[in-house]
Amino acid sequence: MFKVKATVTGFGKDETKGPCHFRYKVGDEVIYDGESMTGRICPNMMSAFSQAFQALFASGGRHKEGEVAGSYYPFWHSPQSVFDPAYTKYDGVGFRPTLERPEEGYKFIADETLFDNPPGGKFIIGKGKEKRELSLVCGDNHTRVQFKVEAFDLADRGDALPYYRRAMSILNRAAQKPGIAVNKILSEFTRDEIDNIYPSLGQRIVAILVGELEVMDYVDVKDGAVTITEKGRKKLKSFKASLTTEEKKALKI
Incomplete structure (x- = not known):
């Protein structure tokens, strides 16, 4: 899941004759981090921002024509869970996977059990670096403020945080073993780390987070084969610096 940013790129009309009454300026930004918005939000753009941000938060801009952006969410492959503060040191929020609930007839099997039905009954494992930006235009015909909307980083707030931490743990393994095969990453975790840190891991969710x-x-x-980039090394260093000693020990980072 991704942080999303909308940036004012220009005006479709002469702004000196039809000024934006919200006083947007070129370069102004509105950012969604998975939990909250920062930046000034014109009420006339709320609906458009919401739709664009939701799509790019899910897919990072990888969804193609005819695809539902929500099909890219990693949580389709997660087990059910309960809130347990003791697990906060692992996932940053405090979810404990419950892989079995006999009283409900529930048993989670990685790569088989889905948390819920994806949109249209289809999930997508994103691959590659190609992604698209979205363009928005204010409906005020006197000004026509123009926006570029893009995914620019991994979301690390709200319910995206556990998936972000799992992605960083995978990035750490890739740093330790350059060129590791995607389907071998799972073997770098112990059975306890695979099952009992939310979200529990399987080949599908590993592939999604690598994507x-x-x-x-x-x-x-x-x-x-997965190789960490220089940008990835900087990201991993920043992530490690954000952790407490207890969290580093829990995540073996």
Whole structure:
């Protein structure tokens, strides 16, 4: 999941004759980080921002014509969970996976059990670095403020935080073993780390998180082999610096 930014890029009309009454200026930004918005939001753009931000938050701009952006969410492959503050040191929020609930007839099997039905019954594992930006235009015909909307980083707030931490743990493994195969990353975690940190891991969710790292240029993936980039090394260093001693020990970072 991704942080999304809308940037004012220009005006479709002469702004000196039809000024924006919200006083947007070229370069103004509105950012969604997975939990909150920062920046000034014109009420006439709320609906357009909401739709664009939701799509890019899910897909990072990788969704193609006819695809539902929400099909890219990693949480389709996550187990059910309960809130347990003792697990905050692992996922940053405090979710404990519950892989079995006999009283509900529930048993999570990685790569088989879906948390819920994806849009249209289809999930997508994103690959590659190609992503698109969205263009928005204010409906005020006197000014026509223009915006570029883009995914610019991994979301690390709200319910995206556990997935972000899992992605960073994968990035750390890739840093330790350059060229590791995507389908071998899972073997770098213990069974306890695979099952009992939210979200629990399987090959599908690992591939999805690698795809998110790839589209943000934190890793290169070639012929199924993952190599951390210089940008990825800087990101990993920043992530490590943000952790407490207890969190580093829990995540083995």
